Amino acid sequence: MNRRARVLAALATLAAACVTLTACVIPGATADRLPAPDRAPVIAGIAADLLPYYGQQLDWTACEGADEGSYYCTTVTAPLDWSAPDAGELELAVIVRIGDSGESTASLLTNPGGPGASGYDLVADSAVFAVGEKLAEAYDVVGFDPRGVGRSTAVTCLDTDGMDAYLFDIPADPRGSDGWTDELTQRNEEFAAACEAGSHGILPFITTVNAAHDMDLLRAVLGDDELTYLGYSYGTFLGATYAQLFPDRVGRLVLDGAIDPSVSGLEVGTTQAIGFESALRAYMADCLTDRECPFRGTVDDAMADLGTLLASVDRTPLRNDDGRMLGADSLMTGIVAALYSQDSWTYLTQALGQALSGDPEFAFFLADFYYNRSESGYDDNSTEAFRAYNCMDYPAETDAAAEDAADALIAEKAPTIAPYWTGVDACEVWPYPPTGTRGEIAAEGAAPIVVVGTTNDPATPYEWSVSLAEQLASGVLVTREGEGHTGFNKGSDCVDDAVETYLLEGTVPTDGLVCR
Template sequence: MTRLRRALAAGAVVAAASMVLSGCIAAMIPTSGPTTDPRDPDTSGVSEELLPFYSQELSWTECGVGFDCTTVTAPLDWENPDDGDIEIAITRHRAQKGSQGSLLINPGGPGASGKSFVLNSMSYAVGSDLIANYDIIGFDPRGVGDSTAVQCFDADEMDAYLYDVPEAERGSPEWEAELGEANERFAEACDNNSDGILPFITTINSARDMDLLRGVLGDEELNYLGYSYGTFLGATYAELYPDRAGRLVLDGAVDPATSGLEVGTTQALGFESALRAYMEDCLTDRECPFSGTVDDAMNDLGALLASVDRVPLSVGDGRMLGADSLMTAIIAALYAEDNWPYLTDALTGALQGQAASAIFLADFYNSRSASGYDDNSTEAFRAYNCMDYPVEDDPAAEEAARKKITEGAPTIAPYWEGPDPCEVWPYPPTGSRGAIAASGAGPILVIGTTNDPATPYDWSVAMAEQLEEGRLITRVGEGHTGYNKGNRCVDKAVEAFFIDGTVPDDDLYCD
């Protein structure tokens, strides 16, 4: 069975590429000195078997200018809490004014590091008013980063998995077999190297971990800002713990009722739309390597992709830039409008037979640097998706999706499918897809951007409609997610909600 192309890391971390690419990273200067937290854990309503987890005392150590870090012990299996433990890594930036409590941040993925997101780019994650009024908490969900993590390939093996150009012709049975064997090797390595945690890397378990974080941090309710996949995590929390849901904002929503096949189809159309928006803008710039109409430019880009698919470009370090890696570079740049100049550089270079700018974007997307891979986002992403999404085996639905992508996203379509990597995952999925109402959780704000390629606007509309008290905030514009992107209408509504509890009377449209 085939489905969406690599499924996509739909996270605000990728959307922050413009900050990282331009070098705007907050300083991180480790210091030493453990401290204890004077706030008492909140253990109200906690069962006796979970009380040792919720009553644990945290020991904090300074880990950057204005930040401290710690780890929280959580059950490996929430259904059987005596069956082993895992560690959840968190960082905290204390409120600059009187604290209204903790505000947990998740940047998406699944598989993105919330700890690194807050440590390295807190002012991108949240606005100054929230930094002043809340203890900002970044955390690595189970399986991710500095928490007990999924581990699969070493750097050389990961290079081969992500960048090697298949020998067989695209779309042929031999090509399917070649990619299928690579997926099998990856899944086997994940199982062998992850110390038995793979069956428990699920969004439901991660949502339970968030309630544990709420409790040990001493908050009676969870205040939460989730981007992209983090919206699904936040909605899941509200469904599990409606009486403990405080002020939740879900930005760039994932529709909980959408199947994996539908996700892939909708994202393909979304990235094609974003690519056309980029082309329309590019054609107004004399540096643009394309000319004519948007359709002309898209056809020329399709020809470039086909050319690189036939004859990959040398990167210079032993790797080759094939069509799949070039498509990864394109996708990485489309997450934020500020990154479009980087895409122009990459496509100009590729047209001239030079791979450097394109491989830079692909490496950023894959978290690859000169020293190797900076995180385990690819591994964690696979682990969560393979456990969260039910197995799909409907040839008619597959064919309908393929036709829709071919007609609606003709430039992207040839590079959007392949063997489903979850077919060979060592554990069957335990998740389900369905509407989330979060009955009793109170008002929840949902933000959707009208031309968001990774989490299309319709998904935010759907989530806001599903939630019992969902309020939709529409940001008119390009790129992934909407808060803290310079739209004062969006920012004012979000910050008034978090700081004063002000809920928009109706759905809000921010032009």
């Protein structure tokens, strides 16, 4: 059995305030000022077989539902396979929020992470939340759904009932038994088969390399000679991959909450487990200062009591009003969801307090938040897209000794999380073998690339940001000392000033800058 530690979605927007805006196209609407009216597609140096894509003219239409500026929507046609441009096409959904200056300006592309999170929704919900007020004023802020995601040509797998069963049903046999393994393997096979059947042949092309090529296409059709980009979490891997492929087209790139491209999937999962255990201990230390905290004693005492709670619901799951059963895996998902941001710690206290009293409702609220599940079903396909990207991007794990060592390290460094972290590798039964490789990215010749890391970031641990900044030939590291996932626009004036000054003025921060 492959026991690869699970890789969690790295979603920079997970703990965002819930702003619901519908970015729907108004039929027949005419924009007063369309994006980049004076800039033609940039096609210099583009191969002849790619000119039909790079030279396409965009049909912008006003979008409805945004109250803080002018939003316009379009779709961009991209090759299904960038290594064989005549093998088919797919569509990329794009939204732009015009800068407050009202003048034609450069584009700032952004990606919220995942892989699988919607950049379209990020910008549609709030461009100011996505990039901050100063950048939203100066730039045309561009959000897009990468291939396979959301409104773009999407990975499609199961309906709501099927996803509920896949994510929340509890195996009949005890954790770690042969029957437990067999049942989870069968579920993964059924999920993979549904993705293959519902996704119309796109699965082998849902890769970060292809998505980086798509991003260069967006740069060109938006009329920009160079890419200006703010990528969060997985978006840092997308941005670093872009820089490796197109170093001469790198403008001002900021990569916040970095993924280390050189580490394996096994190492990613292992490091994340340790990171979330550290974040959980920080939460517990804070919780114990509050009278509402359901735990008492020292942090070690509280962690032990939480371990007892997890073991209890693993043995005897709690029934929710909608019929779902809260076992240890779903409770752990809810815990992880709340640890992405210190602002969510109060919700975690409420969820754990209720669970200790036998009520799973708020724990399911957090787990549903993680999976973007609402009363009407799943609001997007982020879970399916996340699986598709990771199964294609990460080479298969074949070293049993390395897996055993990873299990031992997680048990030592993350004892509360460890029993519910490793398990059956869903990518073993994916319909296509992975094409991605893991290795350092130098992006020789690129302009300065600013990497932002947060010291107790559980989803993308700080050492990954340090490593990526060191790998990049032009990497510059900015450190935020603190809790939570990502560092920009999270309350640190020092970080915000460094990022904004670079993106607005081109002034490179001091390498090694430390902010609080």
